[in-house]
Amino acid sequence: MKLTTNDLRTALLNAADKMEEHKDELTDLDREIGDGDHGINMSRGFQAVKKELEAKQDFADLGELSKLVGMTLIKTVGGASGPLYGTIFVKFANTWKGVGEAEGDALVSGFEEALEGIKTRGKADAGEKTMIDVWTPFINALKSEGDLSHAIDEGLAHSKTIMATKGRASYFGEATKGVQDPGALSSSLLLNELKEALHD
């Protein structure tokens, strides 16, 4: 498995389109167990990313690209998801500084750093019905060279069944069981595009 700078750029452009497509769905889920802005937040952030990436085609390496994306998300998304998605890309940037293509351990450790970053920033862990529940199985599959698509789907499906204990969704306790977490869904959209960018 290998991730090139150009493929990551393409994946992010595609992810931006996916966020737009699912904007209303993300917002409606957030109305159910949050405050009804997740689609709006993701759209604002990823449209800003798209604009940046359309303005600049060539990046020196994964680090430079990830840093721009992370800073853009931090500056435009807001809410809980802004710092979290921003942190993901800032961690990518730190791990892949000067790296044009990541593979093997270098690839995995970027994702591991990102997940650690989310957990530290959000003071959260797997099993709390957040985006973490999609990132965790994805990374496990990446490490074990398992089926990434399947991992994302499984994570998403499992996170739907459990009770929220972090973020706004936690206010609704038991009632969150059976409702899809909006951040888990947006993460699955992003990870599905990243998966497309990874190839042997």
Next chain:
Amino acid sequence: MKLTTNDLRTALLNAADKMEEHKDELTDLDREIGDGDHGINMSRGFQAVKKELEAKQDFADLGELSKLVGMTLIKTVGGASGPLYGTIFVKFANTWKGVGEAEGDALVSGFEEALEGIKTRGKADAGEKTMIDVWTPFINALKSEGDLSHAIDEGLAHSKTIMATKGRASYFGEATKGVQDPGALSSSLLLNELKEALHD
């Protein structure tokens, strides 16, 4: 034609019931071309009158009865209709002071004074789509010994067709043509009961 103190008392008790029956209709008409409170105002006022009249069965004369009714209406109705209905009975009281039964000229002049009172207090005249347009034909019929019921109905029907130029209804100009004036309707309810009280 003759009006006794006791018959006037009975007529007012009946009028109170009529106002209650038509409360919503009066309010709905006032929502159309006013501020939606006429039924509420008339109900509040006439229920207060009813309470007074149930507490006191015997009145020395028409004057004493009318004064109590007038003061009660003035103190409880509020709005435009409070001073106007109040004035009617205060004028009755002045004209029929010490009069146990009114007939002939004495009867007519009580009503004439009342109508003058409305016009002065409201700075209004016939043809402006107000209660005056029911009182005027009623009094004309009383003077000419015509058909009182017919006069009330005609006045009410005519007032519906014309344009309001006084009170809140005047704000709506042309749009008031074809809508019944709530004060004209409440006056028709009262006058129909007074008519019942008049006999040869």
Next chain:
Amino acid sequence: MDKLMQDANRFVSDMVEGLVLAHPDFYEKVEGVNVVKRKDGVSGKVGLVSGGGSGHEPAHAGFIGEGMLSAAVCGEVFTSPTPDMVLEGIKAADGGKGVLLVVKNYAGDVMNFDMAKELAEMEGIEVDTVVVNDDIAIKKESDRRGVAGTVFVHKVAGAAAQEGRSLSEVKAVAEKVISRVRSMGMALSPCYMPESGKPGFELHPDEMEIGIGIHGEKGVERKAIAPVEDIVRELVDRLTNEVTDKKIALMLNGMGGTPISELYLTYKYVHEQLIAKGYDIVRPYVGNYMTSLEMHGFSLTLLPVDDEILGLLDAPTKAIGFHS
């Protein structure tokens, strides 16, 4: 119907009680009637009484206080108070120098306040009246309603009374404001009467009313909801047709259910358009002053000012409902 209330018949009395309980050192209720007065009294100055139907909060009781009203008469919702109530207000406001009644131009208010004036004069209190008619939605001047511009009359006349001016002087400056002030309002949604539970008018969610009254009276024009810039343009254009003096105080008044965010957002467009037309907005007031229950909308009031009016507008007041 969505209302916080116990019993529609006690809507006004509960509200008045709550107001006095919340500000026990400031207000006093007149025993037995929904009339509120300044606890600190008005001795030696002209008293100022206003009121009318309730449902316009903070008007009128919120404008009681040194430098504004002496007493407020709180009728049933949207129903002019009765003469005996107004008489209680006059007595409560009488500090020996006469009492000015600030009446909004509605047949009911005018008649009931007139009757009260007659009663008060019989008791030896000197009373005079001004009638506010600032609402330009109504063409015929004699029919024009008193709306948010009334608050400027309270403020200016109240400051004049506080200065120690005589009844005729206070009346004169009140009339100066009345002759200048013009308003017009709009609503995105109606208000609901507590007792009947019905809206003042039926309005499709996509429609708005231009030229509404403050008692749930429908507007003079009904239209599809437009961007706020266009709504503002309609009101500004109509107001500037009548108000040609350029140095103005302005009131952007919420109708009761309008969040402050929308009022300030709206003010941006009001400001831009008036500046573009050469107006100098020396005192903008943005907030809820003369409301109509929970109606969602706003009114715009323009008052051309001179040094006298400006000084009186700027004079301090303790009234809790008047903020600049």
Next chain:
Amino acid sequence: MDKLMQDANRFVSDMVEGLVLAHPDFYEKVEGVNVVKRKDGVSGKVGLVSGGGSGHEPAHAGFIGEGMLSAAVCGEVFTSPTPDMVLEGIKAADGGKGVLLVVKNYAGDVMNFDMAKELAEMEGIEVDTVVVNDDIAIKKESDRRGVAGTVFVHKVAGAAAQEGRSLSEVKAVAEKVISRVRSMGMALSPCYMPESGKPGFELHPDEMEIGIGIHGEKGVERKAIAPVEDIVRELVDRLTNEVTDKKIALMLNGMGGTPISELYLTYKYVHEQLIAKGYDIVRPYVGNYMTSLEMHGFSLTLLPVDDEILGLLDAPTKAIGFHS
């Protein structure tokens, strides 16, 4: 959707512009971001910054002014502002004696303000944070939201800063308030998001929500609309379970679409019930302080006071959104 607005994307920026245009001598906008600061500056005192998502007006910009906040950071509607925006707020509030951030307890606010604090410290500004969590609708204390009680924190900490206290002293008194203050809210109708046009929750007209948040989050309980006395009893009983000190300041806060009449009417029942339980309401505040767009409802906040808190509550402030 019934909103006075031009373009949902400009809801916040138009509002901020309007606010500054309406009070040009009082506020200043930080160039390029929706951050508002005191025009008169804060030199030589601890600076106070608050903010969060917009839609809570007059919070937070309305609490800027001598004796309260130094700057407010206005995020998108119900969306925590980004760290770079908060950093601008911190810089605007820095008068050389350090800056205290008053954050409401939401994951987003906590994270974004934390990141901003890190950035500011890199620029050499001393920053500390307090997190308000007064909403008892949420059982788990660490999850409790910051709601209207935040306004008492602004007031008390702002007065302490104005007195010239140090950053750690200002923080200490802010934490004293936070440890004592408790709130709970309810809604008769939801609020609608400007961008999506959708309500925070779907509610049948005959139903109400108890324990709502201030971002359109549905409540913890849904019921048939009850007489206000019963609604008040539910909130008062739950609050008095937690707040046992009897000498209290109280805030009866409208949610944005609640007319003042209903707030005062409601206050009557709040007052009666608390007095009956032996509470001494030394400072009642009734009005719109921490709203949720045009939501119709109220929240109730109880703050046990001692002489220190009372003195700081009573200290004067120029903030236009804080009236007693």
